[in-house]
Amino acid sequence: METVVRQHVYQKPKLNMRILLAKSNTNTKSTYQRSRRSGNSSPRRGAAGLLRIGWAWSAAGDLAMCAGGGRRMKNLAVGCQRSSNTVIGGRSTNQFTGAIPQSLGHLGLLEILALDRNNFVSRSSTLELSFLTSLTSCRKLRALALDYNRLNGFLPVSIGNLSTSLKKLWLGGNGIMGTFPREIGNLSSLFVLSLPGNNLTGSIPTTIAHLQKLQALDLSDNQIRGPIPTEFCHLPNFDRLFLRRNQFSGPMPACLGNVSSLRYMYLGGNKLSSSIPESLWNLKDLLEFDVSSNSLSGDLPYGLGSLRVALRIDLSVNQFSGNISPTIGVLQNLVYLSLAHNTLNGNIPETFRSLISLVTLDLSHNNLSGVIPKSLEALSNLIYFNISFNELSGEIPSGGSFKNFSSQSFASNEALCGLTQFGVPQCHAVYQSRTAKRIVIISVLSAISFTVLVMGVLFVLIRRRKTRKVPTEKYLQPLVHRRITYHEIFEATNGFVESNLIGSESFGSVYKGVMSDGMVVAIKVFKLHLEKALRSFEIECEVLRNIRHRNLTKVITSCSNLDFRALVMEYMRNGSLEDLLYSHDHYLGIKQRLDIMIDVAYNIIYFVPDYMLDVEYGLGGLVSTSSDVYSYGIMLMETFTRTKPADEIFAGGMTLRLWVKESLPNEITKVVDMDLIRQGEELLTRDVQCLTAIMELALECTKESAEER
Incomplete structure (x- = not known):
């Protein structure tokens, strides 16, 4: 049999060959014919029960076996070598073709069969992968790697009769059709089950619960539908769950929060709805969490801050709303965070400055407002930053990683300003000064009598009102000396419930309250945790003690303790x-x-x-x-x-x-x-x-x- 070999400095040697396992009782169990080669050792042979053509060779041809050949062979690998810790290992460049021979079933001692990443096909007239049935005779089989070939058939029911010692099964990237066989539940020793990139339909059978040793499941890129099975919640060693890009629907099972062994959860690209169950924040060791491209809704969970060791979080392309939780700032190991394409509002939390490991941050296509925190300049590892299509304003930081960002990061935020490289207008000195001082012009300061002299009609009306007597005593009296207690105010406002909140301002919130005598009042509670709130309280007391005016709300009394300040005023029923x-x-x-x-x-x-x-x-x-x-x-x-x-x-x-x-x-x-x-x-x-x-x-x-x- 002729073999053609061409070798280049920059290419792996390519070996066109036909592997023939002949009748033999020797330990080598393999023969092959080849033409001359130079400078490279041949595919490994001679080890007891082993034939391996690995990454060092680019081999082609077909795989044929004589009946009964290689009975003592334990390992047959013409694909890539795999790490025991991964679902998918390295990539080989072999190009074996043809059908996988059913005579492989005669290898009674076979423990590892790795034919992955070749061009093997199935030639069964029924489109059933019948060679799998022949492998049921290999009772010592521990690992079966057939992924990334061209099998394009149906999994036979007999797959459930494979060796009870089978620990790892890779069948991904083959175009396998049909439903997920319930008989796989018989393979009770499975650690790894990998079937991504096929055309599987139907739902996941309940027999998956029988795989009590299962650690990793990958069913990504199929057409599996239905709810995510609660049977996953009863797998004690479950470590990795990959269900990306299927048609799973309904809510996420709350019981997944009880699977404390979970490290990787990829559920993106499905039709999941409802909100994320609170129980999921019990997964303290979760490293990667991806539920992107679903229909999940509700406020962005505060529980995200519980995932302290998380490296990757992707909640993009959903319907989450509300503010971004500041608790995310505690995730100092986080490398990737995407909240893009939701309806989030509010500000970018200042706590994001603590995300010291962050490489990617995507907050684009939301309704975020406010300024970009200058503290984000401290994120020295940040490479990708996208806040486009929001409602942000103010000056774009220009230090740290921001030096490397372009206009694409900030597009469609009409009120942003900064360096020309960001594609926004330059900030005016007046605006910068106002931003720096944080001056908010809210209240009226002093006389502007000339404003009412500009037009005659205003002047006439003002003169008319000047002739009226203002009954000041009726409208305003000085602060009374009796002060009420915090407990009285607490009772009057029903514990400061939100339904009684009238409004908020810089240094306080105003609540509607009903006193014990039935009087309806407005109670302004000052935010003493703010630096200038106490001074604001003192100034308002001084002002209201010394002035009289019919347009001022009557102040009834006040409450002043070490840690609480409030003014009790007349309640104006007609609104603002x-x-x-x-x-x-x-x-x-x-x-x-x-x-x-x-x-x-x-x-x-x-x-x-x-x-x-x-x-x-x-x-x-x-x-x-x-x-x-x-x-x-x-x-x-x-x-x-x-x-x-x-x-x-x-x-x-x-x-x-x-x-x-x-x-x-x-x-x-x-x-x-x-x-x-x-x-x-x-x-x-x-x-x-x-x-x-x-x-x-x-x-x-x-x-x-x-x-x-």
Whole structure:
């Protein structure tokens, strides 16, 4: 028999051969014919009961056996050598073809048969892999590797009759068809069962529970459907579960959280629904967790922080919502984290700075807002970073690993700014200064009487209100001396339940409460864990002790302990201006809105700077009434357009101020609240003139230069 060998410096030697196992009682049990070769040793032979053509040879041809040949052979390997610790080992380059001979069944002492990664086919007329039936005679068989050939047939029922000593079975990448045979449950000694990359259908049979020694199961890339079997939960040594890219559906079994031996769980690319069971966070030794590309929903689990040794977590392409749990920051071994393509919102947690091993971080295609934490610059191992298609704002960090990122990492975040390499506008000095000082202009500071002198109609209405007597005693009295206890406040708010929460601000939260005498009150509880909250409490007490005004809410009493501060105020039942503007249950006409804004202007005129310095602003640096004027101007625009400054229509450089400015003087009806137009079908000329004057005033108040306001 002729053998052709060609050898190159950069190639493995290729051996075209036909292996013939002849009748023999010698230990070699193999003969082969070959032509001359030079410089390389032949395939290994001569060892007792062993024929191995491994990675050092690129062999081709077919495998033929005479009946009864090689009866004492124990190991036959013409594929790749495998590590006992892996499901799939190295890659050989052999190209044996033809059918796997059924006469292999005569090798009664055979323990290892490795024919993987060749081009063997099945030539059975029934499409059944009948050679497997012949192998049932090999009662000492411990490992069978037939993966990555071209078998393209059905697994016979007789597969359940293979050796009870069989520990490892590799049949992946063969195009095997049909259902998952329930008879595999008879192979009670199996450690590894690998069938990925086939065309298996149906569901996993309950007989899988009989494989009590099973450590690794790989059924990836098939068409298996149905729920994930709860029988997995009863496998005491289960270490690896690979079910990727099938059609499994329904919820994840909660009992998987009891399989403490699990290290790898890959369930991505299925049709799983519901939420991730809380019990899964009991898997303290889980290294890799992938449930990507399913239909899982609910808030992003806080329990992720329990996976302390995790290396890889992929929850992408699901329907998770809510904030990103800050507990993820404790996962210091984490190398890969993907939460992309969900509906997450809120900020990127500052705790991410502790993910010191992170190489890949993908948070793209969510609804995240806020700034990118500058502390992420400390992640020195970070190579891939993607936060594109979110709603993030502020300056992009430029130090550390961020030096290597491109515009693709930050695409479609309209409010980001930074270096040109990131594909975003440069940050303006004013914006940077404001960001650095974290100045939030919320409250009114001092007199802006000139704002109400701009237009005649406002002046007349203001004069009319000035003639009215203000019954200050009716509306506001100094703080009473009797203070209530924390227990009374706790009872009044039902333990500060969320349903009683009216709103939150920088240094406190306001709750609705019912006192023991039935009085309904509003209780502002200060957040003393914040550095400036205590100072805010002291300033508000001082202000409210010394001023009187009909537009100020009456303060009833206060509660002051070492670790608790609260003000108890009169409860205003009619809600806020925002409630009136954006509710469908109320209508505010031009006159009503104008009255409200005049009251706001009166409040500004009344207050003196010594009492009305916002704590955050006052500690930030210079104080100016110009900031107040700017806020008033924005408020005027929002009140009459019923459009928030952060509305989604403002993108690509468009702002509320610019939108209003472009409508003047002839297109004011395009920006004002449509309810003002619908109420009378058509605005009267005097109404248009009034609205135009109001918007002109708003533009004067919001000029970029503070000195010009």
